[in-house]
Amino acid sequence: MAFMAKVHLTGAQATMLATLYGRALDAESSHPLLNDTMALDAVRKIDADFGATGLHRSDRITVALRAGHLDAWTREFLATHPEATVLHLGCGLDSRVYRVDPGPGVRWFDVDYPDVIELRRRLYPPRDGYETIASSVTDPAWLTRVPADRPVLVVAEGLTMYLREDEGRALVRRIVDRFPAGQFVFDAFSRRGIRMQRINKVVQVAGATLHWGVDDGAELEAIAPGLRCVTALSAFSIEGYEKLGLGYRALVGVARLLPVMRRMSVFYRLEF
Numbered sequence: 001m002a003f004m005a006k007v008h009l010t011g012a013q014a015t016m017l018a019t020l021y022g023r024a025l026d027a028e029s030s031h032p033l034l035n036d037t038m039a040l041d042a043v044r045k046i047d048a049d050f051g052a053t054g055l056h057r058s059d060r061i062t063v064a065l066r067a068g069h070l071d072a073w074t075r076e077f078l079a080t081h082p083e084a085t086v087l088h089l090g091c092g093l094d095s096r097v098y099r100v101d102p103g104p105g106v107r108w109f110d111v112d113y114p115d116v117i118e119l120r121r122r123l124y125p126p127r128d129g130y131e132t133i134a135s136s137v138t139d140p141a142w143l144t145r146v147p148a149d150r151p152v153l154v155v156a157e158g159l160t161m162y163l164r165e166d167e168g169r170a171l172v173r174r175i176v177d178r179f180p181a182g183q184f185v186f187d188a189f190s191r192r193g194i195r196m197q198r199i200n201k202v203v204q205v206a207g208a209t210l211h212w213g214v215d216d217g218a219e220l221e222a223i224a225p226g227l228r229c230v231t232a233l234s235a236f237s238i239e240g241y242e243k244l245g246l247g248y249r250a251l252v253g254v255a256r257l258l259p260v261m262r263r264m265s266v267f268y269r270l271e272f
């Protein structure tokens with residue numbers, strides 16, 4: 001172990017320790033789903049009480065499957081757009097760029113608050129075509145640093161719910177206005193999911209607040225002209241659950257049958 005990085009994060013920034021921990025637990029399990037060994041290395045180098053992040057050990061399964069799902073949508077976009085820009089917003093300590101390992105035609109930007117990016121830079125190696133941007137995603141200034149000459153893929157996992165609705169909508173509009181074409185892939189909570197944030201232990205432990213709830217693709221399409229919702233997939237319907245044990249499959253099967261649960265967390269893919 002080369003060093004121990006002390007972290008003093010609170011609020012939304014602290015929640016990324018929980019998802020990092022989930023991926024690390026998956027990587028050290030006997031049958032990893034994502035096998036993000038960089039997450040495991042990072043957890044070993046960070047001086048924090050990961051057991052106190054509010055993440056239950058069994059949550060590693062959903063964390064790993066959800067990350068894998070957005071990795072797959074990212075790879076799909078890059079397979080048809082080998083010359084592209086990727087904006088990975090609210091990246092936390094997610095090693096997605098190393099997992100996806102994009103080709104030389106891709107410029108990849110990881111964006112998060114300065115304290116998160118500072119930690120990221122200490123933990124992960126540089127690579128060609130890859131930059132980090134230390135800024136709130138809602139600050140309009142950072143986007144002007146990103147060249148606008150290629151189609152864009154915006155990937156945001158566990159971010160939208162932390163944004164205020166007007167700020168989130170303005171961010172989407174700025175990106176649509178700036179790039180010639182592209183896709184957004186992200187997860188969002190329903191408004192009911194936002195109202196139920198008191199039972200979200202990770203959010204409570206971090207002292208974070210959730211704001212933006214999305215109930216369907218039509219309200220996302222209304223953000224900017226030319227924006228089309230091509231996929232809206234319940235988080236309980238993504239691939240991978242079928243490979244799990246009977247108990248887990250039964251729980252997910254029940255969640256899929258209950259409209260309130262099915263709509264609580266949804267993966268959206270928007271095109272413009």
Ligand SMILES: C[S@@+](CC[C@H](N)C(=O)[O-])C[C@H]1O[C@@H](n2cnc3c(N)ncnc32)[C@H](O)[C@@H]1O
Binds near residue numbers: 158
């Ligand atoms: C639940 S964590 C998810 C982190 C990462 N995407 C993952 O899956 O591990 C939420 C992340 O969103 C970031 N975030 C929240 N609001 C943000 C904002 N306005 N600007 C930049 N990052 C933000 C937090 O700092 C944190 O890293």
